[in-house]
Amino acid sequence: MKPVAPDVPLAVWKILYLSAGKVHSRRPWEHFDDTHLIGVRDPVTGEVGYGCFMGSGGTLFGFCLYGGAEGFDFYRRLMEGHFEPESFDFIYLQRCLKLEFGAKADLEPEDLSVIKALGLSFRGETDWPQFRSLSPGDVPWFLESKEAAFLTFALDAAIHHLDLFMKREVQSSVRQGEVLVYSRGEQGFLSAWEPWPIYRPEPAPPLALDYTRARAALAKATKPDSPWEAAVSFTPQSISDGGKPSFVKVALVCQKSSGFVFNMAADRAPRTDADLLADVIVGSLEKHGFRPSTIFLSDAVTLASLSPLSKALEIPFDLSPKLPAVKMAMDEMLRAMDSGRFRA
Numbered sequence: 137m138k139p140v141a142p143d144v145p146l147a148v149w150k151i152l153y154l155s156a157g158k159v160h161s162r163r164p165w166e167h168f169d170d171t172h173l174i175g176v177r178d179p180v181t182g183e184v185g186y187g188c189f190m191g192s193g194g195t196l197f198g199f200c201l202y203g204g205a206e207g208f209d210f211y212r213r214l215m216e217g218h219f220e221p222e223s224f225d226f227i228y229l230q231r232c233l234k235l236e237f238g239a240k241a242d243l244e245p246e247d248l249s250v251i252k253a254l255g256l257s258f259r260g261e262t263d264w265p266q267f268r269s270l271s272p273g274d275v276p277w278f279l280e281s282k283e284a285a286f287l288t289f290a291l292d293a294a295i296h297h298l299d300l301f302m303k304r305e306v307q308s309s310v311r312q313g314e315v316l317v318y319s320r321g322e323q324g325f326l327s328a329w330e331p332w333p334i335y336r337p338e339p340a341p342p343l344a345l346d347y348t349r350a351r352a353a354l355a356k357a358t359k360p361d362s363p364w365e366a367a368v369s370f371t372p373q374s375i376s377d378g379g380k381p382s383f384v385k386v387a388l389v390c391q392k393s394s395g396f397v398f399n400m401a402a403d404r405a406p407r408t409d410a411d412l413l414a415d416v417i418v419g420s421l422e423k424h425g426f427r428p429s430t431i432f433l434s435d436a437v438t439l440a441s442l443s444p445l446s447k448a449l450e451i452p453f454d455l456s457p458k459l460p461a462v463k464m465a466m467d468e469m470l471r472a473m474d475s476g477r478f479r480a
């Protein structure tokens with residue numbers, strides 16, 4: 137089923153495109169880089185978004201508004217270098233609203249339809265605005281009305297901040313443990329320093345462990361083996377039931393020393409990473425009859441969730457920041473996807 141974009145009134149689009157035009161004409165990336173973060177409080181929900189202009193590097197121009205404590209936590213980790221430069225995790229894991237200026241060819245028919253209905257035109261080859269909503273695990277998607285309204289307010293607040301900066305009425309928007317947050321006042325914008333938000337993820341649900349199956353797989357795994365690696369990664373492939381498309385996840389189990397892939401599975405259902413990994417780990421024992429000395433995972437939360445499986449299999453699970461065998465297998469899989477040789 138073809139995904140259907142949200143229905144947003146033209147009046148909402150009109151003011152958003154006007155705000156985007158102000159951003160483009162003011163060229164804020166000539167004054168700010170992506171470390172210059174400002175807070176913006178949604179007048180409707182009260183949630184704070186954390187925005188920064190893109191373009192100081194001279195390649196990607198626009199504005200990114202990270203949503204809430206989760207978005208701020210992602211931004212902080214991105215700035216601290218927690219993601220490898222070649223990794224696509226920054227695409228799959230973001231929670232943000234984004235304005236990006238690019239080529240007309242990069243726009244979808246839904247974008248062009250709105251532009252045509254508004255009677256707009258853009259002269260430069262890379263001056264065409266594109267608006268997208270990003271949430272973890274989902275394909276970047278078209279804005280809903282409430283998202284378009286919030287992004288409009290955020291762009292206006294960011295330009296207001298730029299004006300104050302150029303008049304030297306503000307010098308910084310971030311200081312140790314605090315960020316400057318703009319909100320709507322009766323006669324314009326109000327600002328106040330607020331503490332950095334603390335992100336507290338929801339506890340992972342209990343592992344859906346098939347204990348009987350796990351013990352049966354252990355009985356079959358009679359051949360001792362060297363350590364394994366196991367991980368879940370997103371792929372560029374997507375699936376949709378008619379709404380916002382989601383990226384397909386793939387779980388892999390590899391031999392650490394050789395890179396041999398014992399088992400893999402693509403996830404087209406809303407299973408947790410731990411449940412998906414438990415399935416492919418047990419399947420690896422069932423298929424090959426090997427029993428690894430250790431299974432390494434890169435995520436501490438998933439490691440804790442898989443503790444019952446570790447006990448059932450009588451195999452120690454351990455944490456390793458890097459999983460070279462899994463990375464090699466994933467890189468090969470992505471190359472196969474690009475060439476059309478692989479389908480999840």
